[in-house]
Amino acid sequence: MVNFDSVLVDIGEIGRWQLMVCLLCWIPPFFGGVHVLMFSFTGLEPPNGFRCKIPECDGPQFGFNDFGDIFERKDDEIDYCTYRQYTKTDQGCVFNGSSYDKCSSDEYVYADFQFEETVVTEWDLVCGQGGKVAWVGSVYMFGLMVGSYLCGIMADKYGRKLSLLFSILISSVASLLGAFMPEYFSYTATRFFTAIGAQGIFLSPFALTVEVVGANPVLPFLPWPVQYKTLAGVMIQAPFAVGMAGLSWLAMYIKDWSTLQMVASIITFSQLIFWWFTPESPRWLLAAGKDDKAKVIIEKAAKMNRRQTYNFTNQSNDVELESADKQTESTKGSIDAEGTQYGVRDLFHPTIRKISLVLMVCWPVVTLGYYGITFSLSSLSEDIFINNIIGSLIEIPAYIIVSLFMDSWGRKPLFSLSLLISGICCIVCGILDEGALRTSLAMFGKFFASSSFALVYMYTAELLPTTIRSSGVGVCSLMARIGGISAPQIALTLPKTSAGPGSPFFVMGACSVAGGLLALLLPETLGSTLPTTMKDIDDIKANAKPIWKCYTGPKKA
Template identity: 35%
Template sequence: MSFDEVLDRIGGFGRFQKTLYVWICLPQIFLAFHMLVSVFTGAVPPHLCRSSQPVGDPRLLGLNNSNASWETCSSLQNVQLYQLNHSDLSLPISEHSTTSKSCKGGWEFSKDVFLSTVVTEWDLVCENATLNNIGSSIYMFGLLVGAVLFGALADKYGRRTIILIGLAAQVIFGVGAAFAPNFYIYVMLRFVVGMTVSAVIMNAFVLGTEWTGPKQRMLAGVITDYFFGFGYILLAGVAYLIPDWRKLQLAISAPGFLFLFYIWVLPESARWLMANQKHEEALDLIRKAALINGKPLDDDDIELFQSLKNVEKLEDQRKYTVIDLVRTPTMRKQSLILFYLWFVNVLVYYGLSLNISDFGMNIYLTQMIFGLVEMPARTVTLFTLNRSRRISQLAFLATGGLACLLTTFIPDDLSAVRTALAMVGKFGITASLSIVYIYSAEVFPTVIRQNGIGMGSMCARAGGVIAPVIYLLRDSSHHAPMVVFGLCTLIGAVLTMFLPETAHKPLPDTIEDVERTDDSEA
């Protein structure tokens, strides 16, 4: 008897699993906070430099010191480059250049929207502006390190243990970041928070999947995505109420202490316990789940326990490695395409999510709209996936890529139109990101499925690391980041055509199955 048959006997998605998903989903809200808070804590308010040359009007910033004179990044290089008309208060007040001289007189930042950000506290503008983007990339690199480290530790010590460690470390280092004495320690603490986000996201998903019956797994996975989207939306309101970055960082981190009670309510994966020869503990949990689901086990079901002792033992004893993902022609082609899809989906998802200020509308409103888009984007995949995995993936990638490219043709003064197009792009890429998880699990054969998903996840995190860096291209062209996002996504749409259709087809078990299927289709 397989473990899936055991779940069918005790209930694949009964009261026990629904309660488990409550515990799994609640942290997703705070994970969204940590993933996206840099939109606000790292925001760059309008700013001018106090200088000795009278080139500007301090009233543009709402400052009271009428005796001051002001320069922008560009005018520090050439004071004649940016002469402000004192009678026209509608002119832009912020320019960026990584080649400007230092601001000797000190920077002054507008406080119309933010009381403080990491940028205003540590003057991360002009020649220091790149530090802000690099800080975001280092956080994303923490996600990559966490995925590798905590994935291996979870296989050794259990999903529950790593989730609890991740939640504890997240609150400690998250609160610590709110009191960071300088930018470098702040980035280091955020790096550790990124590691813990991976630990919780990855193992919560696995824990839920391993307790859920096959028929409900896709829907159960989408439920966690909805809570992440809810956190996405909620962050806009929290940030609006708390415009000081240190207080905001504290507000999204300190509530994590409430998850202390997970020590008593979060169960371990019975499937993992069986795979690690902890049969008695697994049986106790199975009996508890069956009782809560209203399907208690009787004495005859002890045979079920005996048969479970062989669960998770592969019939094929050969050890497979990541090399097998690229060893044969068809498997190599499909693996490389899927790795690229993981990379580009996360690249564009966070590229759009972390730089919403570029679209010219109110940053809080844009954040809320982008969060709201997540809900229908994830919902629509439930209806399209059953028709075709390949066409769904291709269509949503094409939608996202074309929308990104079209934003480059919209004038800056039509910010509402640019935001609407960016929202369409976010819709497409969010839906595509939801699909690639399922599609990958069906393309990779059973013997290397875990290796394939693991490598795909690493490529995704690499996309997250690069996403903030792409915005450094704005120094050469304002539209360059969106052109890169659009073209990369469209390339992914074209490559998707070379993947097999997996809807309503049996999953491949071996690499030979993959090669044989490709030959038959040819």
């Protein structure tokens, strides 16, 4: 039977056509980075303080510094939601009391900070309303979870290209509408719909990228094996980081939240130009029985790669039979070669129970570490723009290193080490006071958090048999959202409690270290074929290379 891998052998497994497709697929993830970091600026809380209106002392126009330092201090932290008790005199208010009152007014004034206005200052999301800020981030993460499910189904049923169009439109339109929302709840709703599309503008290009590149070619200039498919699958996350850096640069010059979101959202519509030139996945077209459309794209690919066109003349019947077979199999469920039907409950089959449980812990840990550090970058020092630019761009060398060594050293050591080092960096950050060393360690932690994020999808797919791979990755992705939804609460809300400003880093660090140690219980998959049955998992465990050795290729008989 004909499959797309055999087609790639004829038309070229890597060539100018694949390069064009990969470059086009890099555009949407760039804007995914813009969407995810948007609220870090539009929802920035004023770091230099604020105070409420004191009815008997303030007039219609009142300023932050009208009465000097009148706030209560707790463990060297200023509580701006309090003010010293005062005595009313003919000359005004004298703040000479020994105790403090809580703010009761709904009006606030803010000290100068990096923005002229954010949603926090416009809607006074401080004091009793301060908890709402982190919930915007959590709702966004919930939207990513919905997007994973919805856009994944759309991509499988209607194709990668149509799913991508839906994702571009819903993310861009919702983000643009958000710039004009008059209050908190409507704005939060737009962030939810933006997230649904933002997940899709990464998932569809990722699937398309790995589907058009052959599995055999390796980079020719390295003494160890690095597959082009590995490079393409990992490096598609680089434009996501560039997008976050690009928004950080734009925010340096646009200091009003509504204007910033409006300008950035309008720019995201430029994806539609590149979408027009992006082809559908020929692999998906063949699997869906759309052979004529697949043939047109394959012929264009062969011409661009200067290779011979695949001969469909004698293969059309086989292709139809293969498509029919796949449709028949899909109606029967996930059945292995021995006729045994499997489902989600078989993630706890004795053969893979330990693997499944470890992965279900590691996924939320990875997501918490990555997004938790990302959301914490604005609090590391006063220069929030440079912090976010460096914290974003530092991901790129992490992806390069993962790409270069995961096919030689292996998935397990890189994944475990990334979690351990990221966790240690976070714990030390929690101990240190604000300064260059603390910021540098946070960046180092982000580097390794990005490494683990890049590895977890591929490693998980290689650890689960075909019969439950899709459902297994889906369950793990669902578990990951626990970490994602928790990240804004831990990064933004926890520092305001009695736990102190270093507490988010302690939590993220402890979780990462625990995840890194648990990852040592997973088998190495490098050098093994993708498992099809439970027996294949046993073979992977038996033949896994030691963690300290490098892979040199298949053993000779």
